[in-house]
Amino acid sequence: MTDMAERVVGLGLIGCGARLTGVIERVIEKTSGLRVVALCDPSEIAIAQCRERLDCPDAALHEDHRALSADPSVDWVCVGSWNCFHKEHILGAFAAGKHVFTEKPLVTTMEDAVELKAAVEGTDRLFSMGFVLRYAPFYQRIKALLDEGVIGQMVSFEFNETLDFNHGGYIMSDWRRQRANAGTHLLEKCSHDVDLMNWLTESVPVRVASFGGLSFFTPENAHQIERIGTDGEGREAYKSWQSMGIYTRVQKLNPFTAEKDIIDNQVGILEYANGTRATFHTDLNTAxxxxxxxxxxxEGTLRGDVLTGQLEWRRIGFDTELHKEETVGGGHGGADGILADSLRESMLNGTAPLVGLEDGMKASVACFGLDAALDSGTVVDLRPMWAQVNVTP
Ligand SMILES: NC(=O)c1ccc[n+]([C@@H]2O[C@H](COP(=O)([O-])OP(=O)(O)OC[C@H]3O[C@@H](n4cnc5c(N)ncnc54)[C@H](O)[C@@H]3O)[C@@H](O)[C@H]2O)c1
Structure with missing residues (x-):
């Protein structure tokens, strides 16, 4: 990294949509040591927006991701494309000897997980995963409290991620509504939570069961758009987020009638290798x-919600104190800037990323297990899947 510290570090972006542009905007805003030098995205709208927002009018435009990775001015390849392309974009970057930042999820199929694991074993390149919630003060505080032993040994826990109805409508009218593009909803949206569950337990799930389905975003419920009406800016219910996405803005699909093959509600139960047991619940239509x-x-109990930032815990015993703490709240719990600071450090000084490829792999495989349980209606033993990616549970 010595020579990189002496010159401007070049960033090449593959998939220049909303998320990656937002992440890189924060990364480059506090330094002159990083510059966006190359872009790759089939959408002209995305390229134009990205050039403007990241102030990189002269960044080279590459039609092929391999050409971007081979570009000698690119030091870091940053991947924000549709999930189904992450594996080939990451492999292309590693093949060209570049460091990688990728948005979640790492991969969308078990075959891709096995291929990626084999291809990157032994690489000395840096790899950073966009599991932004890992950087959130809320979850960092929970991990610290668990490590301090304030509730003793973890025995069982509940996690959920339930979405505002307009967020649900966005997902159901975006490219994410199809597994071929994004993988399942659990993988695309909740792999954050599954990663956090793996991290907090310091283990991986070995037996899982799950139920789920598409119960609400069906043509029969399309009247719900009219029932609710519009918001203060005249935007229709379930469509009010559509102006934010390039795909949704162009396609203008109805979230109820658009063809899709993801679920809108799912529950899962998990048993971890270390004996911890958990439930997970997601729903895309909530108030x-x-x-x-x-x-x-x-020896105690802890609960909280990252959206409010409120955290409370209490030791088991007579008249014990209820500790109430307030961390940063909001969608990502204030973590976007912290992730950006960490990524900037990695890019400028070679600091090891907080969340890497192994974490991305474990989160993806755990999601595959839960979805295999949902699809098959059986309890799934994940041990053979962990063996395929050389993870000892
Ligand atoms: N960490 C987070 O909190 C978070 C939040 C949102 C999205 N994401 C992830 O970021 C990624 C992008 O999501 P988004 O919300 O920005 O979607 P988006 O639709 O705004 O952006 C995706 C971009 O990828 C481009 N693209 C598609 N196929 C491509 C290809 N083959 N080569 C190059 N570019 C291609 C599209 O044209 C589009 O511009 C996804 O993987 C998603 O899971 C992460």
């Missing part, structure tokens, strides 16, 4: 969105 945790330990 009270939550990203809530409730953890029971041998």
């Amino acid at each position: 009270m969105p939550e990203r809530r945790v409730y953890i029971c330990g041998t």
Whole structure:
């Protein structure tokens, strides 16, 4: 990294949509040591927006991701494309010897997980995963409290991620509504939460079961758009987020009638290799969105919600104190800037990323297990899947 510290580090962006442009905007805003030098995206709208927002009018435009990775001015390849392309974009970058930042999820199929694992074993390149919630003060505080032993040993816990109805409508009218593009909803949206569950337990799930389905975003419920009406800016219910996405803005699909093959509600139960047991619940049509945790330990209990930033815990015993703490709330719990600071450090000084490829792999495989359980209606033993990616549970 010595020579990189002496010159401007070049960033090449593959998939220049909303998320990656937002991440890189924060990364480059506090330094002159990083510059966006190359772009690759089939959407002219995305390229134009990205050039303007990241102030990189002269960045080279590459039609092929391999050409971008081979570009000698690119030091870091940043991947924000549709999930189904992440594997080939990451492999292309590694093949060209570049460092990688990728948005979640790492891969969308078990075959891709096995291929990626084999291809990158032994690489000395840096790899950073966009599991932004890992950087959130809320989850960092929970991990610290667990490590301090304030609730003793973790025994069982509940996690959820339930979405505002307009967010649900966005997903159901975006490219994410099809597994071929994004993988399942659990993988695309909740792999954040599954990663957090793996991290907090310091284990991986070995037996899982799951039920789920498409119960609400069906043509029979399209009248719900009219029932609710419009918001203060005249935007229709379930469509009010559509102006934010390039795909949704152009396609203008009705979230109820658009063809899709993802679920809109799912529950899962998990048993971890270390004996911890958990439930996970997601729903895409709620009036009270939550990203809530409730953890029971041998000596205490902890609960909170990252959307509010409120956290409370209490030791088991007579008249023990209820500790109430307030961390940063909001969608990502204030983590976007912290992730950007960390990524900037990695890019400028070679600092090891907080979340890497192994974490991305474990989150993807755990999601594959839960979805295999949902699809098959059986309890799935994940041990053979972990063996395929050389993870010892
Ligand atoms: N960490 C987070 O909190 C978070 C939040 C949102 C999205 N994401 C992830 O970011 C990624 C992008 O999501 P988004 O919301 O920005 O979607 P988006 O639709 O705004 O952007 C995706 C971009 O990828 C481009 N693209 C598609 N196929 C491509 C290809 N083969 N080569 C190059 N570019 C291609 C599209 O044209 C589009 O511009 C996804 O993987 C998603 O899971 C992460």
